[in-house]
Amino acid sequence: MQELIVICGPTASGKTAVAVELCLAIGGEVISADSMQVYRGMDIGTAKPTAAEMHGVPHHMLGVAPPDEPCSAALYRERATEAIEAVNARGNVPVVCGGTGLYIDALTRPMGFFARGDSGVRGPLEAAAAEPGGKERLHATLREIDPESAARLHVNDVRRVVRALEVYRLTGRTLTQQRALDRARDGAYRGRLFGLSWPREVLYRRIDRRVDQMMADGLADEVRRLLDAGLAEGTTAMQGIGYKEIARALAGECGLDEAVERVKQATRNYAKRQLTWFRRDERVVWIEAEGRSARDISREILARKENP
């Protein structure tokens, strides 16, 4: 099974530059693993690498989907797998780089992603959950058909409870049964994950600075362009950090300064969630990034890859 190098870590940890350095060193091409960079027209707010930052290294899975229809981990895996195989065919090395843990797992772990979301099934379930006592009833229903999942999921985690019921209605198998089937299979690739690590306070300061830079680079204009193009608030893409907050400011709900503060706050919260995700992944080899150049870090990754 092919081994995939994956550069991961929280937002603003410097993954992009490290991936590029690594590719320059080994003849690689970057496969982005980012749930927001896949959308077209969302560049500044997603910190999509610019042409200058790419240094001629080909990048894939950037801006490959229209922002008005949601992408998904399963869809991502399909497209990313195609991209990886194309890189292989060219005789180059695919280097996965991104902060969306689920997308990385979609490539490197056996995950079924059984049953595409179906609004005909999901809609009524969500409506039922919204009624008084509805969450409790749905959770009780799940407990009957799939006690293990019910025990695993909190009553308030409506999204996952609904999804578990949806999978059962759509496939006739419970989530627990589906997951058991997964365990018997292999993932598409074996992941060699390298995570970039920073002292928390330093990372938070980098985030604040980067948001200011995004504003200077024209984030507000980018959001306005998307809204003018008809992208509705509440779509998956518009739930991206930086987009939902600025959109509200543009609608006059708050000042731009206040929106910027919220973007920073939301980004810091997000970085922390990413850390929780990657920390529990036993495959991740953590690399101290503070005070080091991207090239230096990429050298360490190569060395560690050869001598585990």
Added chain:
RNA sequence: GCCUUGGUAGCUCAGCUGGUAGAGCAGUAGACUGAAAAUCUACGUGUCGGUGGUUCAACUCCGCCCCAAGGCA
């Protein structure tokens, strides 16, 4: 100088006819299988501005002082 209103958790504030206090946010930790930058969970001892007094008991009532905002001179 006088009057008024405030001073309670990192921040914004609630509260007590007197029985030593609690929300939201932040922070920290965790979860996560076709929405994942989403969604969900857990964690609250702080000189209740200071100091005297009344009281069995004061964050709560009274006096004085300090600080902030506003008003009057």
